[in-house]
Amino acid sequence: MHLPTNQKKPFFRSPAGWATLGTMPVLALGAFLLWPSATPSHAADAQDASAPDARAKYVNRGLFSSGSEEPGEEQAKLITGRVYSIDGQPLAGVQVSATSFAIAGNLPTTVASLDTDAEGRFEMRLADGSYQLVANKGGYGPSFVPAQTGDTVSMVLTKSGVVQGRVLDADRAPMQRFVIDVLTAAPDSFAAPMPLFSKRFEGTNGAFEVDQLPAWPVVIRATAVDHAPAFSPPVYIEKPGDTRDIELQLGDGCVLEGTVKDGAGRPLVDVFVDAEARFPGGVSEVSMEAAARAESDEQGRFRIEHGPSGKVVLRGYDGEHAPSTLVVEVANCQPSKPLDLVMSGGGSIAGVARKGDGTPLPGARLTLMQRAIGFVNVIADEEGEFRFDSIPPGNTRLELLYGHQRTSTSVRVEEGAVTERDITIHPAGQGEIRGRITANGTPLAGVQVLVAANRGRTEGLDIRYPVTDKDGLYKLSGLPEGHYAVNVVTSAKTEGVQVEEGQVAVLDLDIAAPQKTSARDEAE
Incomplete structure (x- = not known):
């Protein structure tokens, strides 16, 4: 469907x-x-x-x-x-x-x-x-x-529910060989997530079963040779062991033909081009990789067979330009405009990585993330200066890493411009959070805990990552006062706690206990 x-x-x-x-x-x-x-x-x-x-x-x-x-x-x-x-x-x-x-x-x-x-x-x-x-x-x-x-x-x-169903061709005959992927969504300011599950199925009845589903909504994608991909609506199975039946129908899809050019209109050879299907999301649109790819020839031409329809995102990569994107509506396999993918130089981000007291942080590790670029990493020089080049225009997340502490903020990149943005590891304070991480009362050793505070649009997120000891205990000292979210990484367990200057806040979390529901959640 x-x-x-x-x-x-x-x-x-x-x-x-x-x-x-x-x-x-x-x-x-x-x-x-x-x-x-x-x-x-x-x-x-x-x-x-x-x-x-x-x-x-x-x-x-x-x-x-x-x-x-x-x-x-x-x-x-x-x-x-x-x-x-x-x-x-x-x-x-x-x-x-x-x-x-x-x-x-x-x-x-x-x-x-x-x-x-x-x-x-x-x-x-x-x-x-x-x-x-x-x-x-x-x-x-x-x-x-x-x-x-x-x-x-x-x-x-966590224990999983089950999705089972069939994959059919355009004539509703069962597909005999296909791949099922479980996909999750992320906004464009984050790196594209990998499939959570991927398996090839073969048989005469087009049947499949997936018993590895996470505790959040996912999309089931079916792909097969000589067919366009099919995407399910969001699937969420709340109770372990529950079963959902779905049916996916594969069609021929659309042929997407176009030309890759540079900014002067010259054709570019050997540019890798792939296609993504674009869907409305909760706060913005999200993209799903559509398993359709091509490479430009000597005339810069590309031809993607069995591509998706609807809103389609084409992305080009060649190593000499910034990753470049073309968004187009495809109705009845007719694009709404010519598929001219123009590879651009993108923009740059430059600044200084600093300690909490404002002094430079030489050798700091910095990471950019965005769907079009995945991860881009640099190391600051002896003066704490850093620079990212060939970054696509748009919102990008910048992180500064220092030990078990990170600062994360959003940066807007403009075509052909250098965005100046210093980034600072948040200063220490006199507060402390400590507690124990358990599951049904059993202490969890070696578990990463994410402790984060929002310091505002300019200063970004203050993120710290203590790890529990053999008794499931964690301790995070040197915190400025403020409200912190504490999350057991890769679990749904998140609670907030207020830290006062010079005081110790205690927060124990049991990942098996039901998550507290806020009034806002109930209203939604």
Whole structure:
């Protein structure tokens, strides 16, 4: 079943007041702060045999080191953690996969995958940079979190509901070979999330079943060779074990032909072009990767077979320009305007990374994130100065990393301009938050806790990441006074607490306890 292109209601509206800033439960903090099978994907099986081989010169800028993406001894670092069930038990045999953006900035690609040990632990050695992790195990909802090398990022899995159904062709005959992906939504100011589940199905009746669904709304996508993708409406199964039936119908889709040019109108060769379907979201539109790709030829021409209809986003990547975007309405496979994708130089962001006292922070790590670019990382120089170039126009999220503390803020990039923006690690105070993280009373060791305060539009979000000890205890000292949201990362458990100067605030969280519902949520 296809979503009507004239649908006026938001494509995503989460239960209990979650706007789908939520690519993961930690982003449920958005309501408070206005912030934001792990089996390898088989989506390539759904491509045409003529799909491009990514010869274009795109460079993955999500790595802090330059050169090869293969981690050498001098640049490889670890991401470690544990995976728990919602009742606090370590989960063995959970597949944890890491993705980066090696092909295109909006196209997550798996770079590593492993299984947790008998104690639910994992240790992943990766090139120094930014990644997205997803954890999958049959019968459990997947867990998803962005991470930097050096982080400890434990994850929590809940029991899953089940989606079952059939995939049909345009004549309503059962498809015999197809791929099912579980997709989640994120606003364009965040990196494109990887599929939470991906599996190839084969048979004579077009049947499929997915028993790995998260605790927030998702979209089920079906793809197959020589067909356009089909997207379900948002699916949310609140109770573990409940079943939802859906039917997806694949059609031929549309041929999207056009030309890639530079700013002077000259054709560009070897530009990687992919297509996304665009849907209305809770607070803005969201994009879903449509498994349709091409590469421009010597005349700059590209041809995407079996592309989506409705509102379509075309993105181009070549490594010499900023990632560039063209949005077009496609009705009855007729685009509303010529498909001339103009590759631009984009804009820049430059500034100084500073400590809380205003002094420069040399060697600081800074990350940009946006759907078109994935992650872009730089390291500040000896004077704390940093610069990002070839960034697409629009809103981009900038983060400054310093130990277990981050400052996150939104920056508007303008075409051909340099946006000056200093960013400061928030100063220390005399307050403290401490507590214990449990699941049905069982202490959770090695769990990352996100503690965040909104310091305003100019100063951004003050984010800190303590990790629980062997007894499930966490402690965060040196906090300025203010109101903080405390979230057990990758769980839905978030509560607020007031910190007073020179005082200790105690907040215990049990991830298995029902989430408190605010009056605002009940009103919605």
